[in-house]
Amino acid sequence: MDTASPAVTVALHDGDPASPALAASHQVDARRHGELLLPAVDRVLAAAGRELGELTGLVVGVGPGPYTGLRVGLVTAEVLGMTLGIPVHGICTLDALAYAAGREGVEGPFVVATDARRKEVYWARYDDARTRVTEPAVDRPADLAGQVAGLPAAGAGAALYPEVFPDARPPAHPHAAALAALAAERLAAGDALLPPRPLYLRRPDAQVPAAYKAVTPR
Template sequence: MLLLAMDTATPAVTAALHDGDSVVAESSQVDARRHGELLLPAVRRVLQEAGLTLDAVTGIVVGVGPGPYTGLRVGLVTAATFASALGGVPVHGLCTLDGLAYASGIEEPFVVATDARRKEVYWARYDDCRTRVTGPAVDRPADIAERVAGFPAVGAGARLYPEVFPDARDPEHQSAAALAALAAERLKAGGAFEDPRPLYLRRPDAQVPKNYKVVTPK
């Protein structure tokens, strides 16, 4: 088994290789505006670090979000392109928040919250680092304050709103290494994966105007 994992649903552009037992190589860079520019070099770095080529990969793991429209689709399109180039190797989708939860290692109820912009967070609640019990959803922090009160929280969204998430813990950013390790664990256990399709939770910012001026030739 050699899994190539990637996620661009958050400001972290992250890629990793996992051989089924441990992480072989990983690369992460936080930049909310350069997902398309940074992902392929990150993949190239982890392959070079491991001394491998792309054709050694037997499966691809990709974070499906939730996340902003533009960044999220970079990872998903790249994953689909690699899978096609490799003759149809499987693409395993995982909720981005599940990767953050797994990386936390927390074994008590807690919350994962990432920045959804527009003064909102993408969030989900977990019983432990492997078990999601609600969400994912997108809400204004003040609107969920009672529902998350008393729980530790991880993710950049938790750090942005300390009045709602006073017990913010690491990790702040997504890690493809954690995503790959979670996928390897699920594959061995015969667990389920998400469809490798974008989980937006809301419509993209850019939309066709409803009332536009029709110009006709004179």
């Protein structure tokens, strides 16, 4: 599952890198991650004819992404993992997008850029769909022009700034089917996955006021 972007995306996979997802759900709604995620889990399991108790592992996108949406997927995955007694793994959301872009025919080198709001993008550069060559970062698009010039770019962030990313490609948002396939491939190869911890890259929008009036009885 992944909620690091406006997409609420869930998939069920059998763990075989050569197999497609057994079922998947993909909804784009930036304001309803908490409402949509668990019904999507139920819907995917039902579509595949499986029960929650049959799960042997969980993979969740760890971002980077906005604080509110990202934490929905991470907390849900952690709670399900603890309840079921199964491992929970993390995958960088940009890596999942890059992997999906490779399936769409995008060949490296290329860039993945998602919308970070505040007129910024979360981004990373890839040599190919499986190989990230920069750490995930958050920047203003204009500051990246020299680093991404001439490169194809996948992700909704690229589509928002055509003056910097003139060669925007699909997909716009991460898909859990690609995330699951990438995780299955890495696990089969013996590669370590990330812990299920959020990759925020910056502080949340909500802040405790520096000074406020205390209301106390006289």
